[in-house]
Amino acid sequence: MRHDQDLSIIQVKRPAEPGALSNAIAFGWxxxxxxxxxxxxxxxxxxxxxxxxxxxxxxxxxxLAGDVDSYLTYFLPGILVQTVxxxxxxxxxxxxxDLEKGLFDRFRTLPIWSLSPFAGLMVGDVIRHMxxxxxxLFIGMxxxxxxxxxxxxxxxxxxxxxxxxxxxxxxxxVLGLLIRTPNTVMTLGFTGIMPLVFASNIMVDPxxxxxxxxxxxxxxxxxxxTTAMRGLMNGGITWDVFFLALLVPVLLTIILxxxxxxxxRKE
Amino acid sequence: xxxxxxxxxxxxxxxSQWAISAKGIVKRFATNVALNNIDLxxxxxxxxxxxxxxxxxxxxxLRVLSTLIKPDDGSAKVMGHxxxxxxxxxxxxxxxxxxxxxxxxxxxxxxxxxxxAKLLGFRRQAGKRADDLLHAFELEAAAQRxxxxxxxxxxxxxxxxxxxxxxxxxLFLDEPTTGLDPKARKGIWRMIRxxxxxxxxxxxxxxxxxxxxxxxDRIAVIDNGKKIAEGTVRELKTAAGSGVxxxxxxNPRQMEEAEKILATSLGNSxxxxxxxxxxxxxxxxxxxxxxxxxxxxxxxxxxxxxxxESASLEEVFFAxxxxxxxxxxxxxxxxxxxxxxxx
Numbered sequence: 001m002r003h004d005q006d007l008s009i010i011q012v013k014r015p016a017e018p019g020a021l022s023n024a025i026a027f028g029w030x031x032x033x034x035x036x037x038x039x040x041x042x043x044x045x046x047x048x049x050x051x052x053x054x055x056x057x058x059x060x061x062x063x064l065a066g067d068v069d070s071y072l073t074y075f076l077p078g079i080l081v082q083t084v085x086x087x088x089x090x091x092x093x094x095x096x097x098d099l100e101k102g103l104f105d106r107f108r109t110l111p112i113w114s115l116s117p118f119a120g121l122m123v124g125d126v127i128r129h130m131x132x133x134x135x136x137l138f139i140g141m142x143x144x145x146x147x148x149x150x151x152x153x154x155x156x157x158x159x160x161x162x163x164x165x166x167x168x169x170x171x172x173x174v175l176g177l178l179i180r181t182p183n184t185v186m187t188l189g190f191t192g193i194m195p196l197v198f199a200s201n202i203m204v205d206p207x208x209x210x211x212x213x214x215x216x217x218x219x220x221x222x223x224x225x226t227t228a229m230r231g232l233m234n235g236g237i238t239w240d241v242f243f244l245a246l247l248v249p250v251l252l253t254i255i256l257x258x259x260x261x262x263x264x265r266k267e
Numbered sequence: 268x269x270x271x272x273x274x275x276x277x278x279x280x281x282x283s284q285w286a287i288s289a290k291g292i293v294k295r296f297a298t299n300v301a302l303n304n305i306d307l308x309x310x311x312x313x314x315x316x317x318x319x320x321x322x323x324x325x326x327x328x329l330r331v332l333s334t335l336i337k338p339d340d341g342s343a344k345v346m347g348h349x350x351x352x353x354x355x356x357x358x359x360x361x362x363x364x365x366x367x368x369x370x371x372x373x374x375x376x377x378x379x380x381x382x383x384a385k386l387l388g389f390r391r392q393a394g395k396r397a398d399d400l401l402h403a404f405e406l407e408a409a410a411q412r413x414x415x416x417x418x419x420x421x422x423x424x425x426x427x428x429x430x431x432x433x434x435x436x437x438l439f440l441d442e443p444t445t446g447l448d449p450k451a452r453k454g455i456w457r458m459i460r461x462x463x464x465x466x467x468x469x470x471x472x473x474x475x476x477x478x479x480x481x482x483x484d485r486i487a488v489i490d491n492g493k494k495i496a497e498g499t500v501r502e503l504k505t506a507a508g509s510g511v512x513x514x515x516x517x518n519p520r521q522m523e524e525a526e527k528i529l530a531t532s533l534g535n536s537x538x539x540x541x542x543x544x545x546x547x548x549x550x551x552x553x554x555x556x557x558x559x560x561x562x563x564x565x566x567x568x569x570x571x572x573x574x575x576e577s578a579s580l581e582e583v584f585f586a587x588x589x590x591x592x593x594x595x596x597x598x599x600x601x602x603x604x605x606x607x608x609x610x
Binding site: 014015016017018022023025026027029030033034037038098101102103105106107108109110111112116 | 330333334335355358359361362363364365366367369370371372373374375378382383385386387388389390392413429433
């Protein structure tokens with residue numbers, strides 16, 4: 001420490017105590033900075049969906065749907081659901097990293113709104129979901145995808161995607177709070193997500209599957225989300241399909257948000 | 268706001284208001300008792316050291332006092348605010364620097380300080396405040412570098428800087444120099460002393476006896492979740508016996524005879540130095556050492572030299588956590604409640 005500076009460092013007046021919103025904005029600012037410093041996280045996020053889109057469309061598309069264009073129409077809304085659900089793992093990993101590094105200990109000794117760190121996670125999520133989904137949509141359009149319901153349909157679909165991401169995020173935030181090794185959160189997360197994504201109607205029409213699997217696909221919430229996304233983008237959405245898609249994200253939020261608070265404050 | 272730094276400039280030990288006063292703190296983790304009935308009173312404006320081996324409960328105690336965890340029993344006040352019922356008020360008067368640099372590795376040093384500043388209510392001034400701190404801590408050159416590229420010493424400095432965005436009344440430092448090289452360690456020590464001179468009360472934990480000796484005005488020794496001693500370094504050393512008597516013989520053939528005299532006179536086992544002709548043994552007091560040297564000379568043993576080496580704090584600590592203190596060589600100044608409980 002420079003000795004000539006000692007006094008100037010010490011004699012700072014504490015500014016007026018910031019409000020909850022101001023705390024939340026500060027954490028949101030941090031989340032935005034992360035994209036600046038770790039742009040490669042976006043690469044991780046979009047590579048899998050882009051590979052899936054190319055692979056399924058060109059390798060399996062013809063066999064599954066007769067021709068590539070029809071398959072893309074069927075597949076793209078679903079791959080967006082997969083993108084968002086995969087991405088929601090990152091919140092849990094980020095949280096787990098902060099906990100592991102002791103960063104949350106510092107936050108928890110500050111005179112701030114105790115839940116504001118989660119606001120930062122949410123901001124990060126929204127940015128991640130939007131960027132990744134837009135890139136996947138863009139690739140799809142390059143390959144020939146056209147949303148029949150136009151821009152409004154796509155906008156509504158992206159709204160649904162955010163809700164899905166928000167709901168799924170809680171699962172991994174809870175995992176992140178319970179498990180303080182980011183890699184374990186990722187491994188556990190993907191282990192849980194993989195069967196949900198593959199045993200759904202994202203890639204393949206379930207009517208070709210054995211009965212027991214078809215039954216699982218029918219109750220799999222990822223299928224409901226995919227059906228609603230198809231309805232919003234390609235037409236044919238009904239209210240019951242829409243509400244069915246919202247059911248699990250809403251339930252997850254109602255159940256896991258209080259669990260998150262409880263885990264966070266438990267110590 | 269709510270902050271009068273002049274208050275903390277009072278160094279008088281008679282100050283009636285304690286910076287920290289804790290009574291009967293108990294914290295259990297499953298079956299393990301991490302803190303067993305800890306009492307602690309820290310006057311304002313002091314560097315107070317908590318000394319103990321790994322797993323003694325130092326960090327747990329700091330976590331209780333900094334509102335991170337609630338005690339299972341007992342109560343603690345920090346700047347007069349209860350850590351459980353008035354945690355927010357406590358947080359307004361403290362800063363906590365954890366054992367592992369609690370920084371965002373992906374952000375730059377400047378951004379880490381700015382985040383801290385924004386969280387504490389700085390707005391347009393956040394950048395200015397960050398720059399001032401970076402300058403004061405000689406980190407300007409690394410300001411725009413991501414923290415993951417910082418050395419251990421730089422991280423520590425930045426970590427402490429982050430704790431000073433708003434000058435706290437009490438600064439908690441959990442093992443501030445663990446893992447640092449000697450040069451970085453000295454730098455941190457200088458910084459801690461400079462802060463104390465400005466009236467910041469500092470509570471630090473350490474497992475380095477030298478660090479406690481260099482920095483702390485007063486030390487509490489903690490072992491197995493219990494406070495086993497408290498006092499100034501001098502008091503603790505006196506309590507543990509004053510040191511080691513080392514004699515160099517003129518004639519190495521008198522070794523055996525000299526060893527016998529040392530052993531009987533001091534009542535402790537005698538070490539033979541590998542070089543030969545040098546003997547050393549623990550002496551409980553300077554008087555005992557003087558008498559022993561006199562006896563050696565009376566017995567006709569030629570000495571090239573003799574020296575009383577003051578007990579290292581390692582020896583003090585061994586004495587405190589082993590049997591030394593229980594055997595009764597305590598100083599009245601030393602708080603030995605913990606020992607009596609244990610005995």
